[in-house]
Amino acid sequence: MPKSPAREATNSPEFAAMDFETPPRPTSVGNYFDERALRISNLIDEELKPPLPAGDPYPDASTGKSTLQKQFQLFYASQTLDRERPSWRPVVYFNILKAVRMILDELDYDFSTRSQANDDEAVPSSSKTLLPEEPAAMWWSEIQELRAQLLPLIAMEDSLATDLSGGVSVTGGRTGAYVRAGWQALVTSTFSPAESRITESKHTSEVVTLASRTLAANVEPIKALWEHPAVKRLLDSRKLRLDESAPFFLASINRLAEPDFLPSNDDILNVRLQTLGVMEHTFPVDMGGSTYDWKLYDVGGAYLEEDPKTNRIDDSLQLFNAICSNKLLVKAHLVLLLNKADLLKKKLAAGTKVRKYYGDRPNVYESVSDYFRSHFTQVHRRKDIAKRTLYIHFTSMLDIKATQSIIANVGEVILRQHIKQIGLA
Numbered sequence: 001m002p003k004s005p006a007r008e009a010t011n012s013p014e015f016a017a018m019d020f021e022t023p024p025r026p027t028s029v030g031n032y033f034d035e036r037a038l039r040i041s042n043l044i045d046e047e048l049k050p051p052l053p054a055g056d057p058y059p060d061a062s063t064g065k066s067t068l069q070k071q072f073q074l075f076y077a078s079q080t081l082d083r084e085r086p087s088w089r090p091v092v093y094f095n096i097l098k099a100v101r102m103i104l105d106e107l108d109y110d111f112s113t114r115s116q117a118n119d120d121e122a123v124p125s126s127s128k129t130l131l132p133e134e135p136a137a138m139w140w141s142e143i144q145e146l147r148a149q150l151l152p153l154i155a156m157e158d159s160l161a162t163d164l165s166g167g168v169s170v171t172g173g174r175t176g177a178y179v180r181a182g183w184q185a186l187v188t189s190t191f192s193p194a195e196s197r198i199t200e201s202k203h204t205s206e207v208v209t210l211a212s213r214t215l216a217a218n219v220e221p222i223k224a225l226w227e228h229p230a231v232k233r234l235l236d237s238r239k240l241r242l243d244e245s246a247p248f249f250l251a252s253i254n255r256l257a258e259p260d261f262l263p264s265n266d267d268i269l270n271v272r273l274q275t276l277g278v279m280e281h282t283f284p285v286d287m288g289g290s291t292y293d294w295k296l297y298d299v300g301g302a303y304l305e306e307d308p309k310t311n312r313i314d315d316s317l318q319l320f321n322a323i324c325s326n327k328l329l330v331k332a333h334l335v336l337l338l339n340k341a342d343l344l345k346k347k348l349a350a351g352t353k354v355r356k357y358y359g360d361r362p363n364v365y366e367s368v369s370d371y372f373r374s375h376f377t378q379v380h381r382r383k384d385i386a387k388r389t390l391y392i393h394f395t396s397m398l399d400i401k402a403t404q405s406i407i408a409n410v411g412e413v414i415l416r417q418h419i420k421q422i423g424l425a
């Protein structure tokens with residue numbers, strides 16, 4: 001049987017983000033907190049069970065680190081974000097092309113497996129997935145027609161990815177485009193011999209120009225594909241799992257396909273572009289009248305080895321454990337952002353249940369988030385060698401207003417600490 005292309009492209013285990021193993025048991029008992037910790041410690045190996053609402057994004061390994069970096073940039077250096085705006089255009093195109101290709105691949109796979117099931121006499125009728133009332137043949141010819149129209153567009157995906165990755169070819173299949181430090185210069189700037197320096201210019205690579213034109217010529221088939229009942233059915237049944245950015249971009253295709261399209265802040269925050277290696281960002285920050293350069297290091301998670309047997313919360317708890325007990329970080333402040341809270345809310349509202357050890361607790365955001373938070377608090381309480389204050393925020397990094405207010409708070413805490421240190425010096 002052919003392998004599902006969409007599942008191949010996103011190899012994360014279902015709901016792994018919410019599924020975790022036993023954290024270490026508390027060493028002391030007796031006080032309320034330890035009892036509570038012990039109880040929590042028994043509430044492990046939990047799983048969130050689908051069903052998933054229509055179009056709900058598939059949880060992937062990317063937690064939103066680069067999105068946080070963009071929010072910092074928006075807060076502390078919005079003029080640099082304005083300058084970079086044109087370089088996000090090909091990334092938006094890439095996200096659209098990838099989504100279109102994944103939809104078509106999954107439709108192919110779905111149709112071929114369903115035909116196989118129906119042809120196979122040995123398959124019990126209950127396993128046959130082709131519903132008798134479904135106008136399969138009709139929608140299949142519609143999809144084939146759309147595919148033929150969209151072929152020139154999806155054929156550009158790889159060259160666009162290579163363009164964005166600055167010539168880095170990505171092995172292991174079409175997993176996406178990767179960017180590393182300086183990528184924006186590759187797609188938006190050009191060398192001006194007359195001025196002997198790198199200048200911002202209107203230069204756009206041929207690939208990007210072609211992608212823009214091809215996209216403009218294909219607005220209708222893209223819309224028809226995205227709104228097609230066969231696609232909706234695949235999304236509802238969770239057979240089709242797209243990048244989180246896909247619904248956002250496909251729903252706005254008219255605007256994005258305009259020839260003079262310039263990405264908005266929301267577009268820039270929504271794009272999915274994997275980070276390669278470590279990228280350093282510098283922000284000038286005013287602290288008590290003097291300007292300091294803050295450095296933000298954005299680490300790419302793409303090449304981190306993930307053990308498919310170790311679930312993500314457990315992974316995060318182990319990492320947080322190492323951070324709290326790391327002597328080199330003893331002078332660092334601890335701010336823990338538990339991101340994508342909007343997705344957690346959405347899933348719980350849609351009836352997704354926290355299963356197993358969660359017991360009879362209410363399956364609502366307040367209770368579930370408190371439960372997750374307490375695991376980290378517990379690790380911090382036991383492992384923080386410097387007895388620091390731990391600031392924990394549940395965040396939704398696509399929400400500009402809320403995230404900017406958190407960044408302002410974090411900034412204030414650091415500023416206060418800094419003034420204290422200067423005072424003590």
Ligand SMILES: Nc1nc2c(ncn2[C@@H]2O[C@H](COP(=O)(O)OP(=O)(O)OP(=O)(O)O)[C@@H](O)[C@H]2O)c(=O)[nH]1
Pocket residue numbers: 061062063064065066067068244245269270271272273274275276299300301302339340341342343395396397398
């Ligand atoms: N719904 C939702 N989506 C988010 C949130 N934060 C980030 N995203 C989206 O998640 C995707 C991945 O975000 P990135 O910031 O690229 O993730 P990353 O951690 O930098 O990933 P790597 O570079 O691969 O390690 C993007 O499409 C973001 O728009 C959030 O709070 N809620």
Ligand SMILES: [Mg+2]
Pocket residue numbers: 065066067273274275298299300301
């Ligand atoms: Mg990143």
